Amino acid sequence: MKIATWNINSINVRLPLVLDWLKANRPDVLCLQEIKCKEDKFPADPFRELGYNLEVFGQQTYNGVATLSLAETADVQKGFPGDAEDAQRRLLATTINGVKIINVYIPNGSEVGSEKYDYKLDWLAKLRKFFDDYCNPKDLLLICGDFNIAPEDRDIHDPKAWAGQILCSDAERAALQKLEDWGLVDVFRQHHEDEGVFTWWDYRGGGFPRNHGLRIDHIWTTDKLAELCSAVWIDKAPRALERPSDHTPVVAEFDLE
């Protein structure tokens, strides 16, 4: 079972890239973030023609997540239980082939100390509570998406310049650690120890050609699922194409089915 995550920064702009990538890679599951449209504006038909089912949880202009899968989905949960109708749409949980898959677009946080930063930390606390209340560390479970956090300095192209900044501040990393403490494994790190491997490069200042990036898109699983994980890779190719997203896909393969 192959599961991928990709922040595509607008499904409407990125549609041809995503379709080409799906045709070439045929993952069982693709979790998308920042679709930037409501459900009724999501271009569902071309995905259905490729054999994919869709669960879409979107809003106008900002945020929005979608989970595409070759198999049927069950137990669909959109947002945190009890969220207001106008809450930002950043979480979509489904069960596919017996694996609970939580697709997240964790808030960016803008700047350390800002209102958006506080919102990010609150959101991360809610996410940990969601795990406590609705998830079981003994299950086959996976959370993936744009975490908007570089867990360690080796996940940053210039750790000195970034020290204490947004996406790598102590409080963000501590919140992520609390999630890990619940019982999750960063499966990329299970297979790769190298530094300088990234999933996002700023559009500005030639970020990609200079490899000025961060590893902020992740796939984390419970121990039980991590034991079945045979490979994890970051596919840099889509970042080098015309009109790319600023993020590139992360893919994990599991010995299931």
Place this chain on the structure above:
DNA sequence: ATGGTTGCTTAGCAA
């Protein structure tokens, strides 16, 4: 060097 680029919406915000 508080810049730079992209997307949504159309001047300013979010990333």
